[in-house]
Amino acid sequence: MKSRLRSIATVILFGASLALLLGFLSSVHPAFDSFAHFRAHLAILTMAIALPLLFTPERLLALSALVFAVTSFSSILPFMRVPMVPAAAFAPKPADSAVYRLLEINLRYNNPTPEKVLSLIGRIQPDVVTLTEVGSMWEEKLALLKQAYPQQLICPRIRQPFSVAILSRRPLDESREARCAARLSLAVAPVDFGGTTIDVGAIHLGWPWPRPQARQIFRLEPHLAGLGDDAIVAGDLNAAPWSAAAASVAKAGGLMLIPSPGPTWIHRLLPKALLFAGLPIDNVFAKGSVIVHSSERLEDIGSDHVPLLVEFSIRPSSDEPEDEQESATVFLRQPLRRDSPSM
Numbered sequence: 001m002k003s004r005l006r007s008i009a010t011v012i013l014f015g016a017s018l019a020l021l022l023g024f025l026s027s028v029h030p031a032f033d034s035f036a037h038f039r040a041h042l043a044i045l046t047m048a049i050a051l052p053l054l055f056t057p058e059r060l061l062a063l064s065a066l067v068f069a070v071t072s073f074s075s076i077l078p079f080m081r082v083p084m085v086p087a088a089a090f091a092p093k094p095a096d097s098a099v100y101r102l103l104e105i106n107l108r109y110n111n112p113t114p115e116k117v118l119s120l121i122g123r124i125q126p127d128v129v130t131l132t133e134v135g136s137m138w139e140e141k142l143a144l145l146k147q148a149y150p151q152q153l154i155c156p157r158i159r160q161p162f163s164v165a166i167l168s169r170r171p172l173d174e175s176r177e178a179r180c181a182a183r184l185s186l187a188v189a190p191v192d193f194g195g196t197t198i199d200v201g202a203i204h205l206g207w208p209w210p211r212p213q214a215r216q217i218f219r220l221e222p223h224l225a226g227l228g229d230d231a232i233v234a235g236d237l238n239a240a241p242w243s244a245a246a247a248s249v250a251k252a253g254g255l256m257l258i259p260s261p262g263p264t265w266i267h268r269l270l271p272k273a274l275l276f277a278g279l280p281i282d283n284v285f286a287k288g289s290v291i292v293h294s295s296e297r298l299e300d301i302g303s304d305h306v307p308l309l310v311e312f313s314i315r316p317s318s319d320e321p322e323d324e325q326e327s328a329t330v331f332l333r334q335p336l337r338r339d340s341p342s343m
Contacts, residue, residue, distance in 0.1 A: 006056055013049040016042050017065045020072050026244035030209035037208065037240040037279060040080075043073035079241040080260040080280050093293045098194055099313050101126040103298075104234035104282060106204075106305035108268075109135030109162040113302035118144060120301055121167075124309060128191055129167040130202035130234045133303075142167065153189045155180035164202040164235065173197040181223045184216055188227065196314050198290060201233035203249070208239060217248045224253035230288035231255065232312060236265075236305065237283050246283060255285035261297050261308070268304040275306065282308055289315040 020043060023036035035042070046069035053062035076082075093099050103126035107117060118141060121129060125148075134142075134154060142152060142165065149167035157163045163182060166189045172178060176190040176197065185204035190197050203220075206213050227233070233255060239245035241260050250257050263278035282305055286292050291313050298307040 006053070006058065009049050009053055010058055010061070013046065013053065013062065013065050016046045016049065017068060020046060020069065024072075030214040030244075033214075033239075033244045034208045034210075036243045037281075039072055039240070039242065040076055041277075043069045047073075076240075076242050078259070079257070081262055090293050090295075091291050093311070094313050097313055097316060099293065099311055100128075100193055102200070102232060102234060102284075102310045102312065103129045104202075104284065104308040104310065105129065105301065106132045106236045106265075106282060106303050107134060107138055108303035108305070109133045110137070111302045114138070114141045116301040117141070117303075120298065120307065121145065122148070124298075125169075126309070127169050127193070128189075128200050130187075130200065131165040131167070132185070132202060132204035132236045133162045134165045135162040138162075138165075151189070151191075153178045153180070153187050155182045155185075155187050158182050160185075164204050166200055166202050168200070176228075181220065184220050184223065186220055186223055188223075190228065193314055196230065196289065196317075197228065198288075198314070199228040199231035199233075201227065201231060201235070203233055203235035203237070205235075205237045205239060205245065205249075208243075208245060213238065213245055214248075217245060217252070220249070221252040224249065224255075227253050227255075228288070230290055230314070232284065232286045232290045232292075232310075234282075234284040234308065234310065236281060238281050239283075240280055241283050250285055253285065253287070255287045258284040258286060258292050258295055258310070261295050264297060264308065265305045272300045272306070281305075284308065284310050286312065289317065291315055 019035050022032045023039050026033035026036040046065050050062040050066040103124055149169055151168035151172055154165040155163040164185050164187045166187050168191050171192045173190040173192050178189040180187050187202045189200050191200045206216050237246055241257055246257060260280040260283060263275050263280050264282035266275045266278035284295060292310060294311045296309050298309055301307060
């Protein structure tokens with residue numbers, strides 16, 4: 001019986017180690033990237049199986065697998081904060097300039113508790129909100145926020161049940177257009193933060209291989225390359241921050257990936273208490289004068305994702321106006337301009 005259990009454990013160890021190895025070939029083919037998303041889970045599984053096998057005749061195999069698993073797990077540390085593991089610190093908040101807040105939410109298109117979302121936005125009062133999975137039910141709900149967030153870019157739903165959206169308390173730069181790459185689930189709004197225009201983006205990638213996520217990223221490349229010199233982009237990537245998919249988004253837009261605060265998604269049939277076993281697929285990117293000071297997960301709002309709250313400031317430059325400390329509750333009611341849907 002013990003020999004049979006050892007054989008089963010050895011097979012599982014080999015399979016987990018192979019899957020872990022394939023994830024490091026993610027730049028070769030999108031199929032391998034699908035393994036990379038589960039690198040943390042596979043590394044922990046490999047370690048859990050390898051440890052007891054150290055006390056069996058398969059100890060050499062177990063030791064090799066254990067070293068590989070620990071090395072693999074360490075490779076995710078620059079991308080995600082892990083409990084009890086020191087992480088790189090964010091830049092400290094400036095004492096002499098404004099700090100802004102961006103709230104990123106995957107609404108879930110059929111969320112049974114939309115009042116939780118509206119309550120969270122009302123309580124946090126972020127400067128901008130990026131939204132994904134904006135289904136038909138949400139358009140009516142978001143209209144309730146029109147007074148507090150007069151600038152609303154809600155992309156049309158084209159051949160899909162939901163879209164992306166951006167809400168802003170702050171005015172938009174009228175010299176530049178807000179735009180939607182609707183079929184590719186990308187929205188970009190040029191938001192005026194105290195005289196500095198920042199391109200705020202909301203992005204939602206589809207599922208990874210065998211779904212066409214890689215093709216979507218390829219088609220998004222010119223839109224991401226068209227971002228301004230200063231930008232912050234947030235959304236549901238359906239991809240871990242250490243994946244080739246996330247790296248491709250960052251490269252296409254000249255963006256820097258912000259370290260994830262931890263898993264943001266767990267299957268909707270599982271309790272949020274198990275979120276630690278989920279995936280960090282909601283991510284934030286920034287570039288140019290945008291300096292991120294913090295990123296944290298917030299409470300459950302009825303979606304299978306939890307929201308992210310990001311605090312950031314804008315690096316001063318010699319040509320910026322002196323009104324950097326102006327209120328973040330400016331109301332401007334001019335209508336948004338929207339690009340025609342991208343193909």
